[in-house]
Amino acid sequence: MVSQIIRRLALVPQGGNTGLVGGSVPVQDEIILSLSRMNKILSFDPASGALVAQAGCILQNLDDHVAQHNFLMPLDLGAKGSCQIGGNISTNAGGLRLLRYGPLHGSVLGLEVVLANGQVLDLLRTLRKDNTGIHLKHLFIGSEGTLGVVTAVSIQCAPRPSSVQVVFLGLESYAAVTQVLSKARKMLGEILSAFEFLDAECMRISTSFGSVNPLGSAPASDAGSTQSGQIFPFYALVETHGSNGAHDREKLDAFLEAVMADGEACDGTVAENVHQASQIWKIREGISEALPHCGAVYKYDVSLPTPLMHRLVEEVRAQLAQWPGALALGYGHVGDGNLHLNIVSPKAYPDLKAQIEPFVFEWVSNANGSISAEHGLGQMKADAIYHTQSPTAVDVMRSIKNLLDPQHILNPYKMLPKD
Ligand code: FAD
Ligand code: S2G
Numbered sequence: 001m002v003s004q005i006i007r008r009l010a011l012v013p014q015g016g017n018t019g020l021v022g023g024s025v026p027v028q029d030e031i032i033l034s035l036s037r038m039n040k041i042l043s044f045d046p047a048s049g050a051l052v053a054q055a056g057c058i059l060q061n062l063d064d065h066v067a068q069h070n071f072l073m074p075l076d077l078g079a080k081g082s083c084q085i086g087g088n089i090s091t092n093a094g095g096l097r098l099l100r101y102g103p104l105h106g107s108v109l110g111l112e113v114v115l116a117n118g119q120v121l122d123l124l125r126t127l128r129k130d131n132t133g134i135h136l137k138h139l140f141i142g143s144e145g146t147l148g149v150v151t152a153v154s155i156q157c158a159p160r161p162s163s164v165q166v167v168f169l170g171l172e173s174y175a176a177v178t179q180v181l182s183k184a185r186k187m188l189g190e191i192l193s194a195f196e197f198l199d200a201e202c203m204r205i206s207t208s209f210g211s212v213n214p215l216g217s218a219p220a221s222d223a224g225s226t227q228s229g230q231i232f233p234f235y236a237l238v239e240t241h242g243s244n245g246a247h248d249r250e251k252l253d254a255f256l257e258a259v260m261a262d263g264e265a266c267d268g269t270v271a272e273n274v275h276q277a278s279q280i281w282k283i284r285e286g287i288s289e290a291l292p293h294c295g296a297v298y299k300y301d302v303s304l305p306t307p308l309m310h311r312l313v314e315e316v317r318a319q320l321a322q323w324p325g326a327l328a329l330g331y332g333h334v335g336d337g338n339l340h341l342n343i344v345s346p347k348a349y350p351d352l353k354a355q356i357e358p359f360v361f362e363w364v365s366n367a368n369g370s371i372s373a374e375h376g377l378g379q380m381k382a383d384a385i386y387h388t389q390s391p392t393a394v395d396v397m398r399s400i401k402n403l404l405d406p407q408h409i410l411n412p413y414k415m416l417p418k419d
């Protein structure tokens with residue numbers, strides 16, 4: 001690293017390379033610094049649940065490790081089989097259970113970071129509370145490798161739930177999705193661990209690539225029909241993590257009864273075993289795997305006020321008529337106000353992105369949302385930062401970047417807009 005500083009060679013820290021905004025790939029002649037071989041678990045305290053691990057540890061491997069002590073990692077995402085904890089920290093990954101276990105800013109206890117000047121910044125404490133000065137670790141969480149290379153993490157794991165329940169609901173409208181979400185918050189309370197939604201287009205795409213819709217036989221020809229066994233306009237996946245199966249099922253049954261009785265849900269199923277639960281999760285996690293098979297994919301990961309989330313999908317759909325075959329679909333972590341709007345098209349239309357992207361970003365900005373909820377900005381969205389951040393905020397970010405990396409050798413061309 002030191003030689004790089006002298007010769008001003010830029011580098012790109014790389015974890016599992018599952019990022020979706022081009023943050024982990026070189027733009028010019030940067031050297032790739034892979035953390036994959038820094039993959040040792042350094043310690044786990046079964047009393048506190050504090051795990052200390054090197055940055056290159058794969059998320060799934062860490063979860064398997066702490067599961068032996070009846071703990072679980074405080075984040076879960078579809079890429080868990082290859083993403084690394086160092087990459088999760090650097091992108092401030094959200095994932096499927098942020099609703100329950102909170103963001104990494106809350107669960108990360110400490111970091112070890114190598115700075116651009118070669119110094120090792122040791123913040124690797126496992127204390128729950130430490131109020132001695134500026135909380136430096138937060139600078140590196142979500143900094144996408146532009147401020148330092150994360151080499152180790154200490155993170156607070158959570159007790160592994162002994163009771164996991166998964167419910168899948170068919171819903172008539174997006175308004176029903178939000179009504180069911182508020183009922184879930186009220187009636188499931190502390191055991192609610194995930195609330196994901198997907199629209200009919202997502203169901204169609206996911207089931208055409210191997211997932212099985214538990215609420216219907218073969219998907220219908222059109223998205224809207226809701227006769228029994230047909231495809232519903234919307235679906236919600238609701239999961240609970242608890243410590244008492246009977247208690248959790250009682251709450252869940254009352255919740256299900258309420259959403260069916262109020263007509264918010266047209267149909268629903270409760271997973272009776274782990275296999276059925278994983279089949280239901282496969283519908284949701286299978287969407288992203290299925291999308292590339294549909295042709296060109298344009299991805300937008302945005303935060304919006306929950307009631308507005310699917311309106312953006314509908315407004316984009318109205319714009320797509322001029323590109324035959326192009327389709328907009330919406331899914332995501334509705335419990336966090338995080339929409340994954342994806343446009344798929346059998347052929348890549350160069351002007352589609354040029355027209356739709358500004359429309360999406362302006363729409364999100366006018367709704368006081370964020371143009372990147374959890375995937376970061378990388379190289380693909382760095383120039384769009386002003387749709388969410390003020391010029392003053394970007395100037396402060398630049399000052400911190402210049403202070404910690406004056407020669408701009410850490411992941412140049414990423415996250416911050418060109419000067
Ligand atoms: P990489 O892709 O290797 O790198 C990501 C960024 O972090 C780059 O800027 C890189 O330079 C930097 N970086 C990596 N390691 C380090 C390090 N040790 N020190 C400093 N900088 C580093 N993301 C979500 O937030 N939520 C989801 O639900 C989610 N689901 C996904 C599902 C699928 C199927 C896929 C393919 C991706 C998904 N992602 C999701 C995106 C991605 O998995 C996350 O951004 C993840 O945190 C990236 O981790 P990684 O180790 O692959 O990092
Ligand atoms: C998700 C990542 C994949 C995608 O599935 O929750 O964060 O396709 C996304 O956007």
Ligand code: ZN
Pocket residue numbers: 095332333340374
């Ligand atoms: Zn996501």
